[in-house]
Amino acid sequence: MRFIHVCVVFLTFVLSGCTQLSEKLNSADQAINWQQHLTQVSQLSHWYIEGRVGIKTDKQSGSASLFWQQAGEYFEMRIVAPFGRGTYILKGSPTLVQMQGPKNLFLTATTAEELLKQELGWSVDLQGLQYWVRGVPTPDVAHDLQLDNAGRLHFLQQAGFNIDINRYADVGGLQLPDKLQIESANLRLKLLINRWDLSTKIQT
Numbered sequence: 001m002r003f004i005h006v007c008v009v010f011l012t013f014v015l016s017g018c019t020q021l022s023e024k025l026n027s028a029d030q031a032i033n034w035q036q037h038l039t040q041v042s043q044l045s046h047w048y049i050e051g052r053v054g055i056k057t058d059k060q061s062g063s064a065s066l067f068w069q070q071a072g073e074y075f076e077m078r079i080v081a082p083f084g085r086g087t088y089i090l091k092g093s094p095t096l097v098q099m100q101g102p103k104n105l106f107l108t109a110t111t112a113e114e115l116l117k118q119e120l121g122w123s124v125d126l127q128g129l130q131y132w133v134r135g136v137p138t139p140d141v142a143h144d145l146q147l148d149n150a151g152r153l154h155f156l157q158q159a160g161f162n163i164d165i166n167r168y169a170d171v172g173g174l175q176l177p178d179k180l181q182i183e184s185a186n187l188r189l190k191l192l193i194n195r196w197d198l199s200t201k202i203q204t
Contacts, residue, residue: 033151040174041134044198045072049133051178051193053079057121058186066191070130077112079120090115123187125159132156132163133191135177150175160184171196 047070054063067078077090086102092112099107099115109115112126128138135153137143143158152175156163167179178193 030147030149030151034147034153037152037175038136041136041176042139044134044174046070046198047134048195048197048199049193050195051191053192054190055122056188057123060121068133075130088119122189123184124182124189125161128159128161129182132158132161132180132182133177133193135165135168135175169193169196172198174198 049066049068051066052063053066055061062081065080067080069076073094075090075092077092079088079090081087088102088105089100090112091098091100095110097109097112097115099105099109099119101107101119105119107115107119109118113124116122116124116126128141131138137145137153137156137158141158143156145153145157146155148154152168153163153165155165162183164181164183165177165179166181167177168175169178176193176196178196180191182189182191
C-alpha cells in the first residue's frame with residue numbers, strides 16, 4: 001500500500017511539473033511569436049481596407065461603409081452612410097486634414113479627430129486606430145495587453161480605449177485583424193473588415 005501511495009505522489013509531482021513546464025513553454029512561444037508579429041506588422045505602412053463600421057455614442061448610433069487608404073503618413077478615409085445620408089471623405093497629411101461632405105461641406109483642421117468630433121460626433125483616436133487596426137499598440141504610449149494562444153494581440157488598453165480583436169485573417173502571409181471592437185467612456189465602435197489590400201498602390 002505504501003508503495004502505491006509513493007507512486008501516486010511521484011506521478012502527481014511529475015504531471016504537475018510537466019503542466020508548469022508546458023505553461024512556461026507556451027508563454028515563451030507566445031512572446032516569441034508576438035515579437036515577430038510586432039516587427040512584421042509595424043513595418044506595414046501602405047494598405048487599403050474595405051469594411052463596415054458600427055458606432056454608438058451617448059447621443060447617436062448607426063453604421064456606415066468604410067474605405068480607408070493609408071500611404072505612410074498620408075491617408076484618405078471615405079465614410080458612406082446608408083439611406084442616402086451622404087458620404088464624408090477625410091484626407092490627411094502630417095500638417096493638414098481636410099473633410100468633404102454633403103451639401104458642399106469642406107472643412108480643414110490640424111487633426112482628423114477634430115473634424116470627426118465636429119461633424120459626426122465621433123470621439124475616435126484616429127492616430128491610435130491606424131495601429132490598432134493592424135493589431136499592434138501605438139508606439140511610445142503606455143498600454144496593457146493580452147495575447148492569444150498564437151501570440152497575437154487579443155486585448156489592449158491604451159489612451160483611454162479598450163480594444164478587443166475578435167478575429168484575424170491571413171493577408172499575404174500576415175495575420176491582420178478583420179473583426180474588432182473599440183470602446184471608451186462615451187464610444188463603442190465595431191469594425192468588420194471585408195477586404196485588406198497591402199499593395200503600395202493607392203486605390204482610386
